Amino acid sequence: MRISDIHISPVAVPDPPLLNAAGLHAPYALRLIIEIVSADGLSGWGEIPGSEATRAALHLAAERIIGMDPWQLNRIAATLESLANPDERGATPWDQRTWVHVQSAIEVACYDLMGKSVGRPVVDLLGGAVRERVPFAAYLFYKHEGAGGEFGFGRDESVSGWFGARQEAALDPEGIVAQARAMIAHYGFKSIKLKGGAFEPQVEVESILALREAFGPDVPLRLDPNAIWRVDSAIQAGKQLEGVLEYYEDPVRGQANMATVARAVDIPLATNMCTTAFADLPGSIAHQSEAIILSDHHFWGGFRASLDLARFCAVFGRGMSMHSNSHLGISLAAMAQLAAAVPNLTYDCDTHYPWQDGYDLLVEPLPFEDGAVGLPSAPGLGIEVDRDKLAALRRNYLACGLTERDDEIEMQKVQPGWTFQSTRW
Ligand code: GKR
Numbered sequence: 001m002r003i004s005d006i007h008i009s010p011v012a013v014p015d016p017p018l019l020n021a022a023g024l025h026a027p028y029a030l031r032l033i034i035e036i037v038s039a040d041g042l043s044g045w046g047e048i049p050g051s052e053a054t055r056a057a058l059h060l061a062a063e064r065i066i067g068m069d070p071w072q073l074n075r076i077a078a079t080l081e082s083l084a085n086p087d088e089r090g091a092t093p094w095d096q097r098t099w100v101h102v103q104s105a106i107e108v109a110c111y112d113l114m115g116k117s118v119g120r121p122v123v124d125l126l127g128g129a130v131r132e133r134v135p136f137a138a139y140l141f142y143k144h145e146g147a148g149g150e151f152g153f154g155r156d157e158s159v160s161g162w163f164g165a166r167q168e169a170a171l172d173p174e175g176i177v178a179q180a181r182a183m184i185a186h187y188g189f190k191s192i193k194l195k196g197g198a199f200e201p202q203v204e205v206e207s208i209l210a211l212r213e214a215f216g217p218d219v220p221l222r223l224d225p226n227a228i229w230r231v232d233s234a235i236q237a238g239k240q241l242e243g244v245l246e247y248y249e250d251p252v253r254g255q256a257n258m259a260t261v262a263r264a265v266d267i268p269l270a271t272n273m274c275t276t277a278f279a280d281l282p283g284s285i286a287h288q289s290e291a292i293i294l295s296d297h298h299f300w301g302g303f304r305a306s307l308d309l310a311r312f313c314a315v316f317g318r319g320m321s322m323h324s325n326s327h328l329g330i331s332l333a334a335m336a337q338l339a340a341a342v343p344n345l346t347y348d349c350d351t352h353y354p355w356q357d358g359y360d361l362l363v364e365p366l367p368f369e370d371g372a373v374g375l376p377s378a379p380g381l382g383i384e385v386d387r388d389k390l391a392a393l394r395r396n397y398l399a400c401g402l403t404e405r406d407d408e409i410e411m412q413k414v415q416p417g418w419t420f421q422s423t424r425w
């Protein structure tokens, strides 16, 4: 098998005005879609967060791997490593490294090709399924009114159900509970994650307590302030949430601070910010900074690296969960294929998908039933990309004028003078 062509498409998908520690989501979330075409006419697909730096790196990588065999992943990885520049995760809630994303996009597309060439789903190439259905969590956000994209701020009164509720503002505990009810009614999620870091810690504690009151102790709850709290505030908030949270995600910045909170509060700590690369693992052991690591094939460098992370978690007694950013169905399929293959990925995975639902580029988006995605039976990732939808999302990219994610600039549009602070409260 030989790679004969690679197409890279930047796309922009409508995204509502969601609040987080770094500011506000723009009206469009940016993604990069890669299609690797084999000489025998098969297409393998990958999807990663969009940015111009990543796009440039992906083009560079693509030039070098054309002609290679998609089954030769070690050789492809070595080629990519030889091109990679050192880059940093950064202080934002999302991972800003370029090359791990490039490696992931290419590896996932190669797996899709490999699966299609032998008529087997990706999960079988990862060792086979340990679960047929992958459960996800309801991912709640404080938000301004509006649906994103061409709707921007403001509401379309004609839309109902989750898609109507998705446009509502949620700026207090009541708004968060209403958002949870609508999302759970539509998707059937069995656990809840609240994106924090948007308001003072006590407001977010009240929202978690309101969720507990509304949904009871059988619905696991998580809170993620994206490392924007001081150690003392995180301990004070955490003390009120002992016995309430399933896990406490990145309340503070850095492994040493996480370890201090972990010692003081009786809730497992989780991270997708302080332990995010293999080079961070010795520090994780030395500090005992978290009990749970959120995997993410997009920024651990693909499926095989995620399986390596799973082995680390098993050996060193870490739980494993899964992180997400705003995404479309190619990423959702890849997340499901990976999660189905990892025995110790025992927490409901994160997904932003409800916020992007209805704008997907798949011919048939993967359905959620009872909060879970069933593994598609078709070979590879098990999905088919609708080229007209892809072209429309690409036109959105060209029209929207965004080239990088910058939540600070978006926030300044609603709160002039607002600036990101790496530790705020
Ligand atoms: O989409 O605003 C967001 C999230 O804050 C995202 O950027 C984070 O990477 O979901 C993420 C997280 O768990 O930290």
Ligand code: MG
Pocket: 224, 226, 249, 250, 271, 272, 273, 323
């Ligand atoms: Mg997180």
